[in-house]
Amino acid sequence: MDQLDKGYEPQNVEKHWYAFWEEQQKFVASEESTSSSYSIVIPPPNVTGVLHMGHALNVTLQDVLCRYKRLKGFNVLWMPGTDHAGIATQNVVEKKLAAEGRSRHQLGREKFIDAVWEWRKESGSAIIHQLKRLGASCDWDRERFTMDEGLSLAVRKVFVELYHQGLIYKGDYIINWCHRCHTALSDLEVEHDEISGNLYHIRYPFPNKQEGLVVATTRPETMFGDTAVAIHPEDERYRNLTSEEVVLPLAGRNIKIIRDTYVGMSFGTGALKVTPAHDPNDFEIGNRHNLPRLKVIDDNGKMTEGAGKFAGMDRFKCREAVVSALKKQNLIVKIEPYHHNVGHCYRCKTVVEPNLSRQWFVRAKPLAEKAIEAVQQGTTRIIPEVWTPNYYDWLNNIRDWCISRQIWWGHQIPAWTCEVCKKLIVSMKAPDSCPSCNHPALIQETDVLDTWFSSALWPFSTMGWPDVTPLLGKFYPTSVLVTGFDILFFWVARMMMMGIHFMKDVPFKDVYVHALVRDEVGKKMSKSKGNVIDPLIVMDQYGTDAFRFTLAAFAAQGRDIKMSEKRVEGYRHFINKLWNASRFALIHIGEDSPDIRDEVMSLPNQWILSRYKNLVKTTCSALDSYFFNDAAGALYQFVWHEFCDWYLEAAKPALYGKEGEDVQEETKSVLMYVLKNTLILLHPFIPFVTEEIWHKLPGTHGSIMDSSFPSPDDQKTAWLENPDSERKMSVITNIITGVRNIRGEMNLLPSLKLKVIIQSDEPQLRDTVLSHAGIIVQMARISDLRVEKTGERAKSAATAFIEGAVIYVPLEGIIDLNKEIQRLEKEIAKFSIELNGVSRKLNNEDFLGKAPPDIIEKVKEKHGMLSAKQQQLQLTIDKIKSFI
């Protein structure tokens, strides 16, 4: 047997055990096993990613589940991988090139993509190493990348099928355009932030130069794209217009006045400038009235020819210029400060422009309907349920999904146009010639697909689809998806849509939505805010296990996590406590590892086994329903306060041989049994330290991962449950606590051994105390323990009252009687408040008439106990007073 070091040093063991697990293939999922399957696909981190708190929480929870299920005998597949993260990755590599004085345009598309692959080879696996550092037990041999050959094939197949089913189409629509990233963005990729700008009221005169209509806008520069002014058909103010046209200032062209119910009569003057090419609503209005679409801002954010002399000017510069030009012509009626929400690119924060553009879209409605149904029917459960309405709400109001991106890094859209006949061909493979005119000159679309398009296929594309693989058969649908709510729409809803459509089955049975890890103000952690706590540093400092345990303990459903290093430190202490308890156990167990018998004699042994059995129940039911914090809390409470504080101390006399050889042997076996199994219960949360201790235990072979998780329903261990031992043990602990309380309150040194008298009229209680006197004497530091029937109260004694007994600690000449009176009066005061409440209930007719009998019984019992105590306290005080 190896002795353990005095303190646990995580750095020394974590790497070692991770390598051991990988070497022993502990994370490998079997394609042949007949055991029940359990599968999770990891939310693929961006290949550019660096491990942050969000990953850490997400991965820890998945690892807890996977390790738990493996120990329970499931055939577990945890599918790992990374996401190619189109825009993000392109940005990273572009920045790197820029540092070398190069640009992607200099390189050209092909060379640039080579450069991205090169970059991925060099630094793309950083995040994977960091996940391993966390202890993630993924089946790494199966690692996938969204740009892998296989996954790309799946992407093309899905695209082509959706196209032929009429669920993908190409067309001219208003989309969100980022001028910096130079690409379209989906609605989800636009973040709305409130900014303070101006609302400009501009007069568009009638052709006769008279009055005209006053329109209000936040973006005056778009006026060059105006092709109408709209008013509400029922607006009284415009009942008698002198003209059906107005003159567009600066441009000088005439535009129509149209009537559309979309216009709000209470906003501004009730006249709306209509710019179909630069506003989604105006676009719709334009369609209804057949208005021309004039694009006046180009893809670089510069004004086009349509802006006349402002052509070539930056859009924001142009805004100022337009305003001052209008002022000169006296056409600005007023400028009022205006707060409104403006869309920003989620990647680079540039102000996004609604822009007319030819893009590819997924027709989302039909797909969304099935995704809603699946949750309504319970085929997929969302946990906690509070997220379900959000899910429905978004899917019910879903708009078509713009999937084309004008960047280079990603899955190029598998569509070609014939240069000759202009036919559009959508196909898995590049066609040799145009099927229509047979001409070989075909040009592929340059656009790539939204990154989330490939992520949407992740649950089945990673398992080999479109091939029919054994993996799919065994592990699809997956058991649970663990994710943060921030990607519920981006990802979860879309996986549901694609999974149902292509696999004819939901991608996961459960969706566990965990909290977001925030900073102390409740803000998302972000580099720009400087409020980031780096998980890697936390792990360095406190150990991975402590960090994981903290995350699990924090993971209460429905509430965000505010990360605090203090908490991690606290749980490091817990790890160390476990370590030292194991050290203690090893010192006493010796070389052999006796098995427990089907029956144990000593009370502490009975008690801890009963408590242990209870722990198994709590842990399993908590983990089965994703109450990670409950499981962690129960384990913490058990290990520290039940196992260490009470059991190990109570077991000492037996372990030191003071209670005979039989009890000593029995205690060794129970100590070993409980420790061993508790380590297994803890392993999903703190894999490293449990594996380390496991290998030091006598009689263990191989990895702790080979053992089986205790079952709450196991008939063979049903006998462990022992309520009688729990009742008896509580007598013992009450006495010990009572004596300790006196010692503490009276400032008596622990080195001072006390004389203690226990008086009770309950023979059973006296018997329990007598037969466990050794434990009480040891733990309460008693020199002389007497147990007797209720009788004469001891003189000059400190007194404590517990259920069914009174404890006297004679302290003649040692204690200050006035101080003791004070202490007792404080006790009385405490009881009185409670007693009043209880009495009030019992005097209440309604309570007695309407409350269930078991509750009334409980209250009566409590009343009896409290009033007896109070009476005894009062008697004791009176008695002491009579001495003074």
Add this chain to the structure above:
RNA sequence: GGGCGGGUAGCUCAGUUGGGAGAGCAUCGGCCUUACAAGCCGAGGGUCACAGGUUCAAGCCCUGUUCCGCCUACCA
């Protein structure tokens, strides 16, 4: 504008069918008691945001108010 979540001890937070207000950290007092000072023992500390209501009984259910946070949105 709409929706959701939250306000519980000094701090960070648990509290799952309504029936004993809890943990960790911090604080105070006492201890090197042969696993552990990263420890042990003891103690103090809360009108459960506010106001009503339902109930024999409310931190928990209902209504309103207020403060904070998040998500979402095409009123220029």
